[in-house]
Amino acid sequence: MKQLLYLSLAQQICKQIHSGVFTAGQRLPSVRVLAQQMNMSISTVLRAYQLVEDKGLIEARHKSGYYVSSDLITLQMQLEEQKPISPEWVTGSTLIVDLMANATKENFLQFSTAQPAEDIAANKEIKQNMLRILRDNHLILSINSELIGSLKLRQQLAYRLTRLGILASIENILITTGCQSAMMLCLKTFTRPGDVVAIATPAYYRILQLMEVLQLKVVEIPTHSFSGIDIPLLQKTLSEWSVKAVIVSPTVGNPLGESMSKESKQQLLTLIEEKNIPLIEDDAFADLSFEQPRPEPVKALDKKGMVWYCGTVSKTISPQLKVGWMVMGKHADRVIYQHSLMGITPPYLNQLTVAEYLSQDKYQKHIQHAILIYQQRYFQAVSLVKKHFPKNIKVSSPTGGFVLWIELPKHINATEIYFKAKQQGILITPGELFSVQTSQYKHCFRINFAQPWTEDRIKAMNWLGQYIERLDNQTIS
Known part of the structure; x- marks a missing residue:
């Protein structure tokens, strides 16, 4: 339960930062003060701050406390104001066919499909239940x-x-x-x-x-x-x-x-x-x-x-x-x-x-365990983005689940990145698929952070970040 407390507190702190309660460079309440306010132990609050720090939203300053990161804007996501468009027909996309055709291939590092983590699936219990049902009534398949x-x-x-x-x-x-x-x-x-x-x-x-x-x-x-x-x-x-x-x-x-x-x-x-x-x-x-x-x-x-x-x-x-x-x-x-x-x-x-x-x-026990794992892997995902990606990108701050939306500068084509990444054995989901207006999110893409952050997946994030930075620098020059 204590683990749930510090994860819940970390999420609350993130929400306050994203909603503007705390702004870039502002000092956060001290660990002791926040512990008293929330009626929590100092260790619980400290762990929550450490998680938010790992996410890149805050930074610890020696003998001074925790402050909202000065480059916070690179890790915020707020869609621009848009006017609703007129009703339009949805036209087929060969890109969807290409994505789905490769989504199940084992030779790709899969960041594309919104599938749950394999290592925390309820496969064992499901298999036992299925075998028990078949044993008790072998005619069930008929x-x-x-x-x-x-x-x-x-x-x-x-x-x-x-x-x-x-x-x-x-x-x-x-x-x-x-x-x-x-x-x-x-x-x-x-x-x-x-x-x-x-x-x-x-x-x-x-x-x-x-x-x-x-x-x-x-x-x-x-x-x-x-x-x-x-x-x-x-x-x-x-x-x-x-x-x-x-x-x-x-x-x-x-x-x-x-x-x-x-x-x-x-x-x-x-x-x-x-x-x-x-x-x-x-x-x-x-x-x-x-x-x-x-x-x-x-x-x-x-x-x-x-x-x-x-x-x-x-x-x-x-x-x-x-x-x-x-x-x-x-x-x-x-x-x-x-x-x-x-x-x-x-x-x-x-x-x-x-x-x-x-x-x-x-x-419910399975769900509680999955939530804890996905929160931790989300923090890891954002840390990797902050470490390897250019500073002028934005990422979403999901309230749950296991997908992350990444917005690049508008001059960068995420569909081009999709095809280039596919050549490297990396599969992402290009943003143009998420609208009838294919140009609307052409500079965005979605990744799945459900799976464990293995060495290969970390290297893939490093490659994506470097390639995006090269595209950005080419456009600037």
């Missing part, structure tokens, strides 16, 4: 799941969701093959080809692929790295365009890792209710929030059935299980009908395996 999913899994999810403030009946939970499938069901239910959907930008590129497949137009709403989707701009957009649905990730978004406050979530819900537009809540990374207890979803505030809540175990347990779910709102019968047409229920064995794992109450 049994089809119920249309809306395994009753046992829906019971376990209903219990877990109650702890998040979501009172969902087992009849209102639909099992899918993941968040993406759940969102597709929602979109097929509420939209028709040519309709407009509002999404936060930068947006997870697989969501944009959904829009392309369903022939939907997209209007992108800027996301701020510390407060989430720009609600005033969203409100303006909903007044100007006939938007049929809104997709957001209010807690630990992808790729910025941002989280909305409870007040902002309520404002978003109020707006959705006023406009009578369904809100599709992507909660894929939320269980990995560094903030504890875990922030409640928008769905927990929903009293009118306007929020369609989508979750998955792909980011927390294993992507191979292909198990996700949806808490349905109004018109659930229409969603179930679409579900029956698409036939995207995950294998029954996988559903029972996840249900068994959740019933053993091992999930």
Whole structure:
């Protein structure tokens, strides 16, 4: 528990620095004073300061205390103010095909896909559960799941969701093959080809692929790295365009890792209710929030059935299980009908395996362990960026999960870096994939810091930093 305390305190200090409570060069409260204020031990506060120092946000001065780093601006991320664009079609990208074709190849150092760490996966327990289920009922592979999913899994999810403030009946939970499938069901239910959907930008590129497949137009709403989707701009957009649905990730978004406050979530819900537009809540990374207890979803505030809540175990347990779910709102019968047409229920064995794992109450212990590891690896990632990358770059400050968004000077093309890095056996995700406007984030890229920082991965970060610096110097000269 003490470890959780100092990590939680470190996150609070980071938030205060990023929100401007403490500015570059300003002295922080002494270890003794902060310990008294927070009712913590001196060793806990000291450890928290050391973690923030490792992240590069503060520096210790001999016999003087801790100060906010003088070059703090190089490690801050705040998207520029943008105006929402007009609805646009999503066009296919051969770059996505190239990325996905190489994402599973073992000869690459993978920084690209948003996959959980292999060394902290629940593989052993999942395997034991799967073997036990097969031993107890060897005919299980011949049994089809119920249309809306395994009753046992829906019971376990209903219990877990109650702890998040979501009172969902087992009849209102639909099992899918993941968040993406759940969102597709929602979109097929509420939209028709040519309709407009509002999404936060930068947006997870697989969501944009959904829009392309369903022939939907997209209007992108800027996301701020510390407060989430720009609600005033969203409100303006909903007044100007006939938007049929809104997709957001209010807690630990992808790729910025941002989280909305409870007040902002309520404002978003109020707006959705006023406009009578369904809100599709992507909660894929939320269980990995560094903030504890875990922030409640928008769905927990929903009293009118306007929020369609989508979750998955792909980011927390294993992507191979292909198990996700949806808490349905109004018109659930229409969603179930679409579900029956698409036939995207995950294998029954996988559903029972996840249900068994959740019933053993091992999930929460696994999550707590994963959060600690990801926080430590995040601090290491930022330290490596600070050490090896040029000073004129910016990085996100994720509130959870395991992806980091890196913004380069606008004259540097991150897609060029992607192809050059691929030649070196390094795979990153270029920023142009995260918007319908491919030039919008052409100077950005996303990396995954979930895996251990082995010598090879550290060398890869060093190579990326040196190559980016060469590109920067060439442009300047």
